[in-house]
Amino acid sequence: MMATVWIDGAWYAKSEAKVSVYDHGLLYGDGIFEGIRIYGGKAFMLDGHLDRLFDGAKAIALEIPLARGEIEKIVREGIEREGKDDGYIRLIVTRGVGDLGINLRLCPRASVIAIFDDISLYPRESYERGLAVVTAPTRRVQGDVWDPRVKSLNYLNNVLAKLEAQLAGCAEAVFLNREGYVTECTGDNVFVVKGGALKTPAPWLGLLEGITRNVVLELARGLGVPVEETTMTRFDLYTADECFLTGSGAELIAVTSIDGRRIGDGKPGPLTARLLASFSERVRS
Numbered sequence: 135m136m137a138t139v140w141i142d143g144a145w146y147a148k149s150e151a152k153v154s155v156y157d158h159g160l161l162y163g164d165g166i167f168e169g170i171r172i173y174g175g176k177a178f179m180l181d182g183h184l185d186r187l188f189d190g191a192k193a194i195a196l197e198i199p200l201a202r203g204e205i206e207k208i209v210r211e212g213i214e215r216e217g218k219d220d221g222y223i224r225l226i227v228t229r230g231v232g233d234l235g236i237n238l239r240l241c242p243r244a245s246v247i248a249i250f251d252d253i254s255l256y257p258r259e260s261y262e263r264g265l266a267v268v269t270a271p272t273r274r275v276q277g278d279v280w281d282p283r284v285k286s287l288n289y290l291n292n293v294l295a296k297l298e299a300q301l302a303g304c305a306e307a308v309f310l311n312r313e314g315y316v317t318e319c320t321g322d323n324v325f326v327v328k329g330g331a332l333k334t335p336a337p338w339l340g341l342l343e344g345i346t347r348n349v350v351l352e353l354a355r356g357l358g359v360p361v362e363e364t365t366m367t368r369f370d371l372y373t374a375d376e377c378f379l380t381g382s383g384a385e386l387i388a389v390t391s392i393d394g395r396r397i398g399d400g401k402p403g404p405l406t407a408r409l410l411a412s413f414s415e416r417v418r419s
């Protein structure tokens with residue numbers, strides 16, 4: 135029996151891994167998570183993911199009942215048990231078991247879950263051809279409601295925008311914020327290339343500051359590419375020379391059409407290809 139899931143101190147096979155129906159993660163989406171890639175038998179950018187997890191916990195007054203080192207140990211053991219070079223870890227901290235009200239003070243102990251599995255967000259051929267995306271009618275939730283920098287278990291905002299993409303015959307949607315500025319996609323950050331410079335929305339616009347996003351920014355700077363974290367509207371998307379998305383699940387994937395406008399020559403662009411090559415090298419280094 136393959137042990138792939140750790141829940142509050144014990145390992146379970148996928149089919150045996152269960153949580154209480156009174157867990158506030160299930161009842162209210164009260165909790166946080168991380169999606170982490172395994173490359174070459176190692177958790178990629180684990181430090182960055184744990185920083186974000188602990189910051190998110192602080193922001194929502196959630197006490198993680200494990201020290202950072204204990205989580206690192208579970209991650210190492212899970213990778214070893216899975217025995218695969220490449221894979222994906224879903225790390226989850228829920229508010230834990232409470233009653234049927236939302237009172238978090240009645241949840242005495244947060245639950246920690248680590249799932250060791252695989253992920254594939256988009257069809258393989260999209261990585262060669264590029265994705266067609268749309269801007270979502272649903273706006274991104276903003277920092278004055280709850281901050282998208284918290285990687286919260288409440289993904290209804292994202293799920294609804296994903297549905298809007300699917301209804302438009304696309305695999306992904308770009309969120310605008312209330313002011314109409316581009317923020318991110320439902321599970322990825324967005325970049326454009328214009329006149330040789332790389333641009334991506336600034337975190338204060340209301341988006342998850344992706345670990346992959348930050349790696350790509352660092353790689354671009356290393357290649358001498360001018361980089362800007364800035365405001366962008368749909369105009370900047372439609373008139374981009376290149377566009378691509380980044381995320382732990384998606385890795386780096388080109389976008390070749392947005393709201394029916396062809397991006398560049400309709401094929402993944404040269405800087406996108408260069409950054410993808412650097413990224414692939416980086417994850418193996």
Ligand SMILES: Cc1ncc(COP(=O)(O)O)c(C=O)c1O
Pocket residue numbers: 169292318319320321322323342343344345346347380381382383
């Ligand atoms: C809404 C959202 N934006 C961006 C990202 C990309 O973040 P990362 O690169 O840390 O995986 C994710 C990843 O899950 C996400 O859910």
